[in-house]
Amino acid sequence: MVLRNAVHKDLYADSVALMRAAARLAEPPGVETISLVMGTPANRDVLARSGLLTTPGHDAGPNDLLVAVRGEPDAVDTALALVVDALSGPGEGPGAGPKAGADAGPPVRSLVGAPAGASLALISTPGPYAAAEALKALRLGMHAFVFSDHVPIEQEVLLKREAARRGLLVMGPDCGTAVIGGIPLGFANEVRAGCVGLVGASGTGLQQVSSLLHSMGSGVSHVIGTGSRDVSAEVGGPTMRAGLDALAADPVTEIIVLVSKPPAPHVAEQLLRHAGASGKPVVACFLGMDGTVPAPAGVTLAPTLLEAARAAASLAVGGTLPPGEELPKLPAPAPPRRLLRALYAGGTFAHEAALLLGPALGDIARTAPPPVPGAAPRLPDRHLVLDLGDDEFTAGRPHPMIDPTVRTEYLRTALADPRSAAVVLDVVIGHGAAPDPAAALAEALSEAPVDTPPVIAFVVGTDDDPQGLTAQQRILRDAGAYVVDSSTTAARVCAELLCAGVDLMLAPGSAATSTAASASASASASRIGETA
Amino acid sequence: MTAQAAPAQGLLTGVPRVVNVGVDAFAGPPRAAGATVTAVDWRPPAYGDPELGAGLARLVAHPAVEAANAEALERILGVVPLWTDVRPAGELIPELAQERLLLHAGPPIEWQRMCGPMRAAVVGAALLEGWAATASDAEALAGAGAIRFAPCHHHDTVGPMAGVISASMPLLVVEDEATGLRAYSNLNEGQGRCLRYGALGDDVMMRLRWMGERLGPALRAAIGSLAEPVNLRSVTAQALQMGDECHSRNTAASALLTRELSAALARHAELGGIEALDFLRDNNYWFLNFSMAASKLALLAGHGVPHSTVVTAFARNGVDVGIRVSGLGDSWFTAPAAPVDGLYFAGYGPADANPDIGDSAITEMHGLGGFALAAAPAIVGFVGGTPEGARRVSQEMATLTVGRHRDYRLPGLDFVGSPVGLDIRKVVDTGLEPVITTGIAHREPGIGQIGAGLTHAPMRCFTDALSAFDVPPEPGE
The missing domain is CATH 3.40.50.261 (Succinyl-CoA synthetase domains)
Structure with a gap:
């Protein structure tokens, strides 16, 4: 059993790529442990405490890739030799960038080097660096989609203030999805083009609603993610408001859907008021929002993601939808299953x-x-x-x-x-x-x-x-x-x-209208049909 | 910028032109859907320091900084470096004649910390000036604090390698008429055993004395007899078309400059003109000191523009290297000198090499040397590269500068201007260390040059300078 370190100067890869590569390199027998990290002081410290740091790993710098492998000597050497290849697999590592041909010029290494006319920065760096990259994007006149999480909330507030000042949009931080004019960003689904525009503080919620719209025969104009904290009291919903405005002004969008976990109460109130003034029908799905909040004219409150999709789809097709699928009949669980x-x-x-x-x-x-x-x-x-x-x-x-x-x-x-x-x-x-x-x-x-x-x-x-x-x-x-x-x-x-026998509450404050025995998607659809 | 502009202007009206920063795989889907996607080969800026990276972001596209850098670049490019004179250093820099003062390359350093080659050059200069009779006497003098040391840069002067300059050494004078600025450099001793590389011996001392007594006066008479001073910008521009990068390869420029002077030197045979011609025939590095003085002159003009992030000096003393920044006054931002990656003369290797030394990297700050590597295929072979690699270096350096030279053009890159105006923001943002072409001195005193190669200006200089930089107020903030 041997321990070896290797340092690759100035070879940066994001941690996801490093973890994937490490997982692949750890597969062959004889490799006991392998770690691929950037040589930051913190990472070197982690390796040292795990007993995995040796020369030349001690001297790795923050922009150097540090590899530590323990195992049988031959397997360790093989793994070390494969590191760079493992990182340059499809979609991985620096090799996934533009091809460095004779006339391609050097790779762009910062947002500042982006070609003139770039309009949107897709940022997925580690959290501590993401706000700075987003600020650069704004200063360079680009909108920003910030996938990165672990960005301090006060930085999010400053970024969104800066964006508003410049008439730009910051989606995120912690923004999972967006589809802008048919271009998917982050985690996104291939949904049909259509007239429903979505803004949401929940990435998977937006994916669910947009995919359901597709399955209902409808389609989307744009999906705008705001980041999970946009509608919190501290941030105040600036991106959701700006996204609403943008969709309200967008000629393709006819119906707007808002999706979020419950916003802070005063933010929800503001957003609903804003939605009511948008001039377009709005379906608001604020999961778990106090159901007693009155919706302004033109705004439909949907208590669930499915209802939000059905309401928007029914507005889009201008009539009631066919009933949803029947619930599968499952055998009742027998004790001790409970x-x-x-x-x-x-x-x-x-x-x-x-x-x-x-x-x-x-x-x-x-x-x-x-x-x-x-x-x-x-x-x-x-x-x-x-x-x-x-x-x-x-x-x-x-x-x-x-x-x-x-x-x-x-x-x-x-x-x-x-x-x-x-x-x-x-x-x-x-x-x-x-x-x-x-x-x-x-x-x-x-x-x-x-x-x-x-x-x-x-x-x-x-x-x-x-x-x-x-x-x-x-x-x-x-x-x-x-x-x-x-x-x-x-x-x-x-x-x-x-x-069985207990009413399923669909939204606080709203009376459940169906018994459990008859609860089904079709029952909820008719209720939505009434409110729409 | 109005307080509240239109929401998300332009975002939904066309296909977004995307720049991907971070996880590379995210570039794929938008590209497949028909968007133009630029993939950034990103790494944490500011050497991984998030706080400095945040400060850097606030300087990106900053109107005051952009304007200051444009001003600095204009000043740098506006300089016309005319070679007007050659005179003893003591006449041009009076302190050299008034006290036991020696100039040296790089940022400030005291005798105790000097590297071997610089110590040897100090000994040689003390012997030349007659301050000591033997090398050990000279060392004792320096050790006792009886010699004051100052960087060449503090006297608008630049010296290659050890860069040690004493009162009796002849300096070349370069002037810009429009600004009245002047800069100086010493005269090049040639290749092989030279004081600037830390070589000592009778041969070295004899040549130094001859340079002061014969070469200097002959050159002075020759240049004075020309109808007009020599425009070094023209010589440099021509030499870049002839395979020089005017730092580590000066063969064409040296020949051009010698040709310019040869008739005038021959007419001053009594002063040493013919000896000078014999000396110049063999000296392929002759133009280096002119290239350095002309670069120093241009960067002097660009120095002192408030809020400018342009580097106006990069210099190495063999122990530390340091930069000066236009908007940061006279401070040096230093880091330990980097090793040189190069080729060695027979019998020597990396273990013998002194770390990076000399003021000659001033040429890189002026768009020459490593920045103009695409112009010099021959030197690329010398440092183990390829013409393709050289083009790439010049292209990479162009990502670090605020502009390009109007007169210095790179044949290997379709005659694009060479990159000028190194921007500390871009260095810190990209993590790319500027490339320097340089000679290699032996680490022990008294031996001299043992090779040549490429090195880098260390990131630390740039991160420290950026840390010292105040974000100027911005309209609307």
């Missing part, structure tokens, strides 16, 4: 589920002990609605929409847990998502014991996405899952299964 295990990759879906199921199920745990390497995850003795995209589950590894490893572990545990009465899974496809996300889940399902709880799954995306909606749904169905059309429907199915 607990919900909802394992989400999309945080908004977890939020929506907790909201819809909370009144019916009562106590729901929203966290679980984070994974410990080498041990099976532990699940609480309560209903569980888990957001596996949360920081504590993504430390040091990619989001579950890219890397299914962590969620698969929780899924295996949930399937083997005799207390589990229902398991819920979301599968988000489209650009940025894993190439075949259903496959890893299906594998876990097929390997599960014979007596397992029912698995309810939904796929967010369209058939035009690289992974294909129908294909992903089929994989899950073939593995024994009940596949439904949306996050909202999945939550409804669970409600019916786990608390």
